[in-house]
Amino acid sequence: MLPALIGLATAAVATAAGYQSMAPTGQWYGQTFVAGARGSTQIALTYDDGPNDPHTLKLLEVLSKHDVRATFFMMGRYVRERPDVARAVAQAGHVIGNHTFTHPNLIFKSAAQTRRELVKCRQALQEAIGEHSNLFRPPFGGRRPATLRIARELGMQPVMWNVSGHDWEAPSADAIEKKIAGQIRGGDVILLHDGEHRAFGADRARTVIATDNLIRRYKDEGWKFVTVPEMSSGTGSS
Numbered sequence: 001m002l003p004a005l006i007g008l009a010t011a012a013v014a015t016a017a018g019y020q021s022m023a024p025t026g027q028w029y030g031q032t033f034v035a036g037a038r039g040s041t042q043i044a045l046t047y048d049d050g051p052n053d054p055h056t057l058k059l060l061e062v063l064s065k066h067d068v069r070a071t072f073f074m075m076g077r078y079v080r081e082r083p084d085v086a087r088a089v090a091q092a093g094h095v096i097g098n099h100t101f102t103h104p105n106l107i108f109k110s111a112a113q114t115r116r117e118l119v120k121c122r123q124a125l126q127e128a129i130g131e132h133s134n135l136f137r138p139p140f141g142g143r144r145p146a147t148l149r150i151a152r153e154l155g156m157q158p159v160m161w162n163v164s165g166h167d168w169e170a171p172s173a174d175a176i177e178k179k180i181a182g183q184i185r186g187g188d189v190i191l192l193h194d195g196e197h198r199a200f201g202a203d204r205a206r207t208v209i210a211t212d213n214l215i216r217r218y219k220d221e222g223w224k225f226v227t228v229p230e231m232s233s234g235t236g237s238s
Helices: 002-022 055-065 076-081 083-091 111-129 145-153 173-181 205-220 228-233
Strands: 042-050 071-074 095-098 188-193 224-226
Touching: 042 055, 042 083, 042 205, 042 228, 055 083, 055 205, 071 076, 071 083, 076 083, 076 111, 083 095, 083 111, 095 111, 095 228, 111 145, 173 205, 188 205, 205 224, 224 228
Parallel strands: 042 071, 042 188, 042 224, 071 095
Antiparallel strands: none
């Protein structure tokens, strides 16, 4: 009986550990910024896997129209491919963070490989836009203790999310909007995508439309859209 119980307990711990390595709000493996104060009127829009042409630029038009600043987590290899798009994001006043160079799941990467991914992405961003934020978001949300330790050794702040639009699989902009609206509680960091890690040039038109609709909807209700640094520091009034 005892060996069976030990086996069940071991399996439960392993399952929980695996969940924590991918769960955006999990904190077992080290502290990450997930969301702001629950119940606040702030919302932070974040976009992964860019820069991407033309949808990053179309997204900039929507954000500018509403006078909203967002946070973009960019892939280094795409920054190298289209530094002009990365510069457009920076020049529009948005925050840019590190999303690795090639978008691997860092759970399965060695410490040396992880460090190389972060450093190469940082170098690409520095070459394209110069100084940028110290924010870092692990691809797929995958991390383990070494991942976060290396990020902090490089002076980076790990950032996750607590609301996702699942826009990579959504059939329509309306589906993205409804998915997000069902999770909004205040102080939320929303995960969306302006690009696609598997190939440059992904169609993110649905995300652009959903962003327009979401900003209009929540601004009308009195919510404030802020960047991740503004939310984490308790400032921001856009």
